[in-house]
Amino acid sequence: SAVISQKPSRDICQRGTSLTIQCQVDSQVTMMFWYRQQPGQSLTLIATANQGSEATYESGFVIDKFPISRPNLTFSTLTVSNMSPEDSSIYLCSVRTGGTTEAFFGQGTRLTVV
């Protein structure tokens, strides 16, 4: 299994500002993902974080709004840029380790934009 630490766990931000969320894993992982979970909704994949290259974004998500970094095999960041109240959600980091099919999740970052 993998232990995932996500920071911050929650934040309240002013509209128009940006927030960077960090995801640290206790071991090297093959794949890292970022999800959004809007209130009462399911998990929506934002992007796959690629080590050493640009992230792969899902339909409806763009790099300018959600820039992602992954400098190594244990760490990634997601930035929510120019925030609006519609960005209020839980943001989740997820990883997949080599040789397993299981996906592990961090505890999430609860973001409120006011």
Add this chain to the structure above:
Amino acid sequence: GENVEQHPSTLSVQEGDSAVIKCTYSDSASNYFPWYKQELGKGPQLIIDIRSNVGEKKDQRIAVTLNKTAKHFSLHITETQPEDSAVYFCAARSGGSYIPTFGRGTSLIVHP
């Protein structure tokens, strides 16, 4: 792409009763079906999974069944306890993808 439907959205039971959550999927190529439990303020945690070559899998009070022909799978929790209260997500993933498609979740409430 894959589409996963999950029912019910809310399930309320008395402690000791059984709970059943049902999911259907659309992609016949899907072959891996995990179930996640998300407690308040926490991330989803895998509780059980099943692959397409198996029809049923049990782990203590939890069981999952899969009907490939009908493209549906279900989570069964017996002898429910208050600590089972959480949101449960089903998911489906095909062999050619690293990324599961999630259902919309079921909020299970177990009353003591």
